[in-house]
Amino acid sequence: MKSAAGGSRQFSDGRATLAWISDPRRWFAVTSLVVLLGLVWTLRSSVAASATTGGLTPSPRVGFAAPDFTLELLGGGQVSLSELRGKPVIVNLWASWCPPCRAEMPALQQVYEANHSRGLEILAVNTTYQDTEAGAAQFVREFGLTFPIPLDRSGVVSRTYLLRALPTTFFIDRDGIIRKVVLGGPMSETTIQTAVEDLLRED
Amino acid sequence: MFPILQLGPLALRLPGLFLLMGVWVGTALIDWEAPRRKVSGAALNNLVFYGLIAGIVGARLVYALRYLSIYADDPLSLFSLNPSTLAPTEGILIGLIVVLVLGQRRHLPFWAALDALAPGLAAFSAFLGLAHLSSGDAFGAPTSVPWAIELWGATRHPTQAYEIVLAGLAFLGVWRLGRVFAFPGFLFLAWLAMAAGSRLFLKPFAATVSSSSGSCARPSWRVWRCWRLPWLAFIFGRGGPWWREKPPVR
Numbered sequence: 001m002k003s004a005a006g007g008s009r010q011f012s013d014g015r016a017t018l019a020w021i022s023d024p025r026r027w028f029a030v031t032s033l034v035v036l037l038g039l040v041w042t043l044r045s046s047v048a049a050s051a052t053t054g055g056l057t058p059s060p061r062v063g064f065a066a067p068d069f070t071l072e073l074l075g076g077g078q079v080s081l082s083e084l085r086g087k088p089v090i091v092n093l094w095a096s097w098c099p100p101c102r103a104e105m106p107a108l109q110q111v112y113e114a115n116h117s118r119g120l121e122i123l124a125v126n127t128t129y130q131d132t133e134a135g136a137a138q139f140v141r142e143f144g145l146t147f148p149i150p151l152d153r154s155g156v157v158s159r160t161y162l163l164r165a166l167p168t169t170f171f172i173d174r175d176g177i178i179r180k181v182v183l184g185g186p187m188s189e190t191t192i193q194t195a196v197e198d199l200l201r202e203d
Numbered sequence: 204m205f206p207i208l209q210l211g212p213l214a215l216r217l218p219g220l221f222l223l224m225g226v227w228v229g230t231a232l233i234d235w236e237a238p239r240r241k242v243s244g245a246a247l248n249n250l251v252f253y254g255l256i257a258g259i260v261g262a263r264l265v266y267a268l269r270y271l272s273i274y275a276d277d278p279l280s281l282f283s284l285n286p287s288t289l290a291p292t293e294g295i296l297i298g299l300i301v302v303l304v305l306g307q308r309r310h311l312p313f314w315a316a317l318d319a320l321a322p323g324l325a326a327f328s329a330f331l332g333l334a335h336l337s338s339g340d341a342f343g344a345p346t347s348v349p350w351a352i353e354l355w356g357a358t359r360h361p362t363q364a365y366e367i368v369l370a371g372l373a374f375l376g377v378w379r380l381g382r383v384f385a386f387p388g389f390l391f392l393a394w395l396a397m398a399a400g401s402r403l404f405l406k407p408f409a410a411t412v413s414s415s416s417g418s419c420a421r422p423s424w425r426v427w428r429c430w431r432l433p434w435l436a437f438i439f440g441r442g443g444p445w446w447r448e449k450p451p452v453r
Contacts, residue, residue: 057356061339064355164207165214182287183206184214190280191288194270 060161062181066091066172067160071125071150074136079123079148082176088199090122090192091170093158096135098166104186105143111192112147118200122147127166129155171195206338217337219286225330226255229323236381237319246309247319250302257301262294314387321390322381325374328398332367341366344410360408369401 058067070080094101171180237244267274335341343360351358
């Protein structure tokens, strides 16, 4: 008897629940809540591409390891990207004849001056295979650039980084993973600084 | 992948171009579909336009809010054309909210309006796939299948091609179902179901995966298990009464 009464109560509870949920507005509220929770869960649990690529594969794309290169510097000496591991690095590909490159270079210099003491490095790779060393040197003097200027004489770095537009800028974190790519320009100082803040925040 | 199309001195960003084409085709389809649903095509297109504007402005403002001190020093940077300084997810949410609020204020019939939007949304999805194809975004997991493509340092599933094919099929489905009138909202919900199904199909081939935390974690069929009940119930089940424009009198 006791269990039958319990079962009856459960049955009537179930009917009450069904009656409650049958109201279109309640149904709308419940299903919307479920969908909303699912959406929030999906957004919260999604993992960045970098987490799945693990930064193991060198490729000029966000989430991948920045392909290493070694180039001679304007004014003498050499630099390798891998030497700068442990520091956030901006790799900017430019040419002296490119108007957006001219427009954004002062902003890059400003950001470099403001953040070099915090560890920021900039490698402004001149695409020398489609420029001239004299033109690059004149450009550097004109804008008073103080960061290293590697010279891509053979175009190997431009090919490796799949250069499609000038300027192109890669923001690379301390682990050598590309965090942001900006195709074209010019970038404002604010745009560069916001990207740099992200790099500097990551320890 | 060709993110930039060089036409003489002009460097066109193909992904953006495809998205613009998607909006153009989508709005043209709204004009075509809206009269059949007894909704003003002009009003719907205005709604889409305001949603896009609100989405872009919102995405920039949210991005600027994240870096408030930097933007405070140079507020004119808010007007930069650089798409890398946008917060896309928040922008989409803001755009949707604006569309919902404006749609309600202008007394557009909710379900009929969504039905009128469905073919446009389906077409836009196909162009979104083309944008992914040109940029190399939404790339696939490494694989050795014969149709794999070399991309980002590995041979991968051409998920962008899968995406375009599935979006094309969904568009054809919407096109066919558009002739069938079941109930207000049917066409939109049908497209939503097909789009969700496409996402679930793509998930195992995509390079990005869900977090391993929680009971609804990897692999993707678990995601489907977690999602299918609310969606199926929503679309085909007890949501029936809600489909009616007016609740039944009791």
